[in-house]
Amino acid sequence: MEIEVQNLRKRFGEVEALRGISFGVFPGEVFAFLGPNGAGKTTTIKILTGLIREFQGEILYRGEPFSPRILSFKRVIGVVPQHNNVDRDLTVEENLKVHCYLHGLWGKKQRERIREVLELTGLQGHLRRKADHLSGGMKRRLIIGRALLHEPQILFLDEPTVGLDPAVRRSMWDLIRGINVLKGCTVFLTTHYIEEADMLAQRVVILDAGRVVAQGRPQELKEALGRYTLEIYHRDRIEEEFFQSREEALERMRSLDVPAKVREVNLEDVFLSLTGRRIRV
Amino acid sequence: MKGVWAVFYRELMFYRRRGVRTVLSSVIYPALFLLAFGYGIGKGARVSGMSYITFLIPGLITMSSMNQAYGISVEVNVSRYYFKIFEEYLLAPIGRWEIMAGEVLYGMGKGLLPVLFLLGYSAFAGIGLRITPLFLLCLFLHLLAFALLGFIIAMAVESHADQAALSSFVMVPMIFLSDTFYPIDKMPLLARYLGYFSPLTYSTKLIRGTLLPGSHLFSFKYLLFMVGIILALLAVAVVLVERAEA
Numbered sequence: 001m002e003i004e005v006q007n008l009r010k011r012f013g014e015v016e017a018l019r020g021i022s023f024g025v026f027p028g029e030v031f032a033f034l035g036p037n038g039a040g041k042t043t044t045i046k047i048l049t050g051l052i053r054e055f056q057g058e059i060l061y062r063g064e065p066f067s068p069r070i071l072s073f074k075r076v077i078g079v080v081p082q083h084n085n086v087d088r089d090l091t092v093e094e095n096l097k098v099h100c101y102l103h104g105l106w107g108k109k110q111r112e113r114i115r116e117v118l119e120l121t122g123l124q125g126h127l128r129r130k131a132d133h134l135s136g137g138m139k140r141r142l143i144i145g146r147a148l149l150h151e152p153q154i155l156f157l158d159e160p161t162v163g164l165d166p167a168v169r170r171s172m173w174d175l176i177r178g179i180n181v182l183k184g185c186t187v188f189l190t191t192h193y194i195e196e197a198d199m200l201a202q203r204v205v206i207l208d209a210g211r212v213v214a215q216g217r218p219q220e221l222k223e224a225l226g227r228y229t230l231e232i233y234h235r236d237r238i239e240e241e242f243f244q245s246r247e248e249a250l251e252r253m254r255s256l257d258v259p260a261k262v263r264e265v266n267l268e269d270v271f272l273s274l275t276g277r278r279i280r281v
Numbered sequence: 282m283k284g285v286w287a288v289f290y291r292e293l294m295f296y297r298r299r300g301v302r303t304v305l306s307s308v309i310y311p312a313l314f315l316l317a318f319g320y321g322i323g324k325g326a327r328v329s330g331m332s333y334i335t336f337l338i339p340g341l342i343t344m345s346s347m348n349q350a351y352g353i354s355v356e357v358n359v360s361r362y363y364f365k366i367f368e369e370y371l372l373a374p375i376g377r378w379e380i381m382a383g384e385v386l387y388g389m390g391k392g393l394l395p396v397l398f399l400l401g402y403s404a405f406a407g408i409g410l411r412i413t414p415l416f417l418l419c420l421f422l423h424l425l426a427f428a429l430l431g432f433i434i435a436m437a438v439e440s441h442a443d444q445a446a447l448s449s450f451v452m453v454p455m456i457f458l459s460d461t462f463y464p465i466d467k468m469p470l471l472a473r474y475l476g477y478f479s480p481l482t483y484s485t486k487l488i489r490g491t492l493l494p495g496s497h498l499f500s501f502k503y504l505l506f507m508v509g510i511i512l513a514l515l516a517v518a519v520v521l522v523e524r525a526e527a
Binding site for chain 1: 299
């Protein structure tokens with residue numbers, strides 16, 4: 001296991017952000033934390049990356065007990081935070097250089113690493129541009145590139161595509177897949193976008209109000225419900241029924257006297273069936 | 282030490298980007314005080330057996346360099362809570378003390394600018410000041426103390442509004458009750474006692490004492506006092522940066 005988490009708890013005053021969650025991340029996989037805002041996704045990432053130092057529970061990195069005070073684990077992780085925390089007054093090059101210096105990359109090695117991440121993120125030709133003048137998508141690419149400079153083995157991405165338009169989001173997915181496949185980097189991402197978890201993750205943990213409500217391969221989680229969802233549009237609510245075959249769903253739809261639609265089961269259906277709520281409410 | 286350089290480099294690039302604006306802002310403040318207090322009020326006046334301008338220049342040096350060194354509190358606070366750049370430092374494989382050292386070094390560097398301006402002005406105006414190793418040591422301690430104080434405030438205060446209030450209630454009174462514009466001994470009793478609690482009082486006495494030929498203001502007692510203050514500030518800064526979370 002790359003990361004093993006047992007009974008992780010975190011409280012902020014009266015609010016219990018994490019209520020004893022347990023999960024594991026395998027080496028080389030894309031692992032997703034899916035859940036609505038306030039589910040505890042960012043808190044988990046902050047604990048796993050040492051940004052939050054006080055917590056309860058056990059965390060193992062490659063079998064070794066984790067402590068946020070141990071510096072060596074910070075050399076193997078890269079972190080892309082939810083917010084665009086590029087230094088807006090600095091150029092792309094200066095932003096990357098600060099990160100290189102923080103990780104002890106100097107001289108030729110530094111130049112090589114900067115060139116490589118610029119190629120990977122498609123930011124060649126923008127080296128001397130002020131970070132503030134980059135588009136939202138380019139800023140996200142710069143942050144991802146920055147997190148890869150020291151060649152981490154585990155990359156944490158906290159809501160990597162939040163606020164991006166669909167086309168840019170898709171290009172980000174390609175980039176994340178590339179990092180996972182070409183660099184062999186384990187990817188741990190949090191998202192509240194169903195399709196993002198579905199498209200990228202080999203395994204998913206569904207989180208709600210600080211609790212793990214389900215975990216497994218997206219396909220397995222969906223198949224536990226069925227293959228097709230029939231959405232029935234009542235006046236005051238949308239009801240969902242699940243079927244193993246499209247024919248069964250269509251037959252049921254024809255028997256209804258209210259509008260309805262058949263589609264494939266997605267992870268939101270899993271969330272809805274487990275919590276009674278939609279992720280994006 | 283890589284963390285110290287990384288943080289210092291970031292601040293240096295940030296400072297460079299702001300260029301003329303930041304240099305001017307660090308110089309205009311002492312220049313205005315020099316004009317208002319030195320020439321507006323104090324022309325021809327004598328204090329503690331010397332011309333008021335001669336008395337004032339060391340005070341302006343400590344006040345304006347303190348403002349600049351302490352000013353990192355705003356920059357660190359903004360980078361921590363608004364731009365979230367501080368998070369990058371917390372995620373890096375560096376000791377937390379390195380973050381503190383990089384920021385404090387930057388604050389001390391910033392504090393040197395008005396010193397250079399005022400020393401240059403003094404040379405130009407024919408005010409005889411002595412630049413001795415002892416003066417440089419006192420200036421170093423003064424800048425270190427207030428850069429540390431700025432860093433502590435940035436770590437302890439969670440909003441810009443609180444920071445502004447703190448400046449109004451602590452820093453501004455400190456400027457006026459610490460031997461900078463007039464000798465503290467001439468003040469009413471309460472103000473005098475308040476002044477004795479201010480580290481600026483001691484660093485001003487030390488810097489004035491070492492800069493002015495024939496001055497008897499310098500005392501090793503004050504020097505030790507400043508060292509004590511710095512050690513206490515250092516301890517607080519280390520604790521706060523160790524506790525910092527994103």
